[in-house]
Amino acid sequence: MNAQQSGQKPADVLKGNYVTAGAEFTRDTNYITDRVLDDPAAQWPVEPGRYRLVAARACPWANRTMIVRRLLGLEDVISIGMPGPTHDVRSWTFDLDEDGKDPVLGIERLQEAYFARFPDYPRGITVPALVDIPTGQVVTNDYAQMTLDFSSEWKKYHRAGAPDLYPEHLRAEMDPLIRFIFTEVNNGVYRCGFAGSQEAYAKAFDRLFTALDTLEARLDTRRFLMGEQITEVDVRLFTTLARFDAVYYSHFKCNRQKLADFPNLWAYARDLYQTPGFGDTIDFEQIKQHYYIVHTDINPTQIVPVGPDLSGWLEPHGRDERFGGSPFGEGTAPEAPLPHDTVDPAHTAAAWVERSTGELRTDFV
Known part of the structure; x- marks a missing residue:
C-alpha cells in the first residue's frame, strides 16, 4: 500500500501522516x-x-x-x-x-x-x-x-482448471472498467479518508458514491462484473468491498450507506467471499489493526473497534439462482489454502457466526 501524497517524505507516510491540511489526497x-x-x-x-x-x-x-x-x-x-x-x-x-x-x-x-x-x-x-x-x-x-x-x-x-482472469476478447471492455474501479472506488475511499478539507472530502464523497451507484446498477443485470464468471475486475473491486463496512464506512467517513445497504453490491460481495480464493484470503482483524493503528492522524488513540458484526458475509447471496453461471466457468475451484496461507479462523466471518451460534462455519470454503 502506498498512501504517499505529493510533497510528503516516505518517513512521514510510515509514521501515519497521510493528511495534508487544505488539500485533496493525491496518490503517488x-x-x-x-x-x-x-x-x-x-x-x-x-x-x-x-x-x-x-x-x-x-x-x-x-x-x-x-x-x-x-x-x-x-x-x-x-x-x-x-x-x-x-x-x-x-x-x-x-x-x-x-x-x-x-x-x-x-x-x-x-x-x-x-x-x-x-x-x-x-x-x-x-x-x-x-x-x-x-x-x-x-x-x-x-x-x-x-x-x-x-x-x-x-x-x-497455472493449475489445471484455473480461470482465465484476463481474457483477450474482453480486454477492450475490461481495461476502462479496471481504470474506473481504481480511480473512483479503490482510490476513492482514500480520497475521502485523507481529505484535508471539508470541500475536498465532500467532493470525494460524492464521487465515490456515484461510482458505487453505477456498479450497483451494473450488477443488477449480471452475476459478475463481466458476466457469468469471475475476472480480474472482480478481484480488484472485491478487496475494497471486503474492507468497506469494517473500515471505510467509519474510519474513512464513507458513510452515506454501508455496503450491506446496497442490495446488488452486498449480494455480489458475499458471492465472492464464499468463493474459494476470495474470502479465505481475508483477515478482518489484521485489516482493522492496520487502518486504525497506522493512520494516527485520523485515529490518534489507535483504538481498534471490536465490531462490526461480520456474520452476514456467510448469509446466502442468491446470485447463483438469479443469474446462473459459475465463478470458474468450465474450470474448477482452487484447493484449500496451504497452512502458511491460511487465515487465523478467529479473524474470519465464520468466527462471528460461531460466537452467536456456537457452530464454526467451514462450508463457505
Whole structure:
C-alpha cells in the first residue's frame, strides 16, 4: 500500500501522516515497473521458485495478488512472505514470523529488499512487492501490472482448471472498467479518508458514491462484473468491498450507506467471499489493526473497534439462482489454502457466526 501524497517524505507516510491540511489526497503512483516475463532472455525471466511475493493481508492492493495467486494455483511456484498488519517508521516488518525475520529472505524489514537494489530508494516502501530470492533485491512493486502478469506470463504454471482472469476478447471492455474501479472506488475511499478539507472530502464523497451507484446498477443485470464468471475486475473491486463496512464506512467517513445497504453490491460481495480464493484470503482483524493503528492522524488513540458484526458475509447471496453461471466457468475451484496461507479462523466471518451460534462455519470454503 502506498498512501504517499505529493510533497510528503516516505518517513512521514510510515509514521501515519497521510493528511495534508487544505488539500485533496493525491496518490503517488510511481512504482518500480520492471516485469517478470516469460522470456529466458529477460532481465527477470519466469522461473519457478525464484521470486517471493511479499504481501500483507491488511493491504487491499496486496490482497489482490494473494487472491490471483490462489485462483491460478501459483502457490508452488511463487512463495509468499507476509508482514504483519502494522509497520514502523522504516517499513513493513515481518513481526509475525519467528525471530521477526522472513524465513526465506532472512530480512526483518521489507525496506532491506528495496535498499539491496536501490540504496537511496526515495519513495515509500510498499506492498505487494516481488523479490528476487537469489539476490534479495526487489524486482517490482507495480501491483496493477503484477496480477495481469500472473495471468499472462506465468500461464504455463497455472493449475489445471484455473480461470482465465484476463481474457483477450474482453480486454477492450475490461481495461476502462479496471481504470474506473481504481480511480473512483479503490482510490476513492482514500480520497475521502485523507481529505484535508471539508470541500475536498465532500467532493470525494460524492464521487465515490456515484461510482458505487453505477456498479450497483451494473450488477443488477449480471452475476459478475463481466458476466457469468469471475475476472480480474472482480478481484480488484472485491478487496475494497471486503474492507468497506469494517473500515471505510467509519474510519474513512464513507458513510452515506454501508455496503450491506446496497442490495446488488452486498449480494455480489458475499458471492465472492464464499468463493474459494476470495474470502479465505481475508483477515478482518489484521485489516482493522492496520487502518486504525497506522493512520494516527485520523485515529490518534489507535483504538481498534471490536465490531462490526461480520456474520452476514456467510448469509446466502442468491446470485447463483438469479443469474446462473459459475465463478470458474468450465474450470474448477482452487484447493484449500496451504497452512502458511491460511487465515487465523478467529479473524474470519465464520468466527462471528460461531460466537452467536456456537457452530464454526467451514462450508463457505
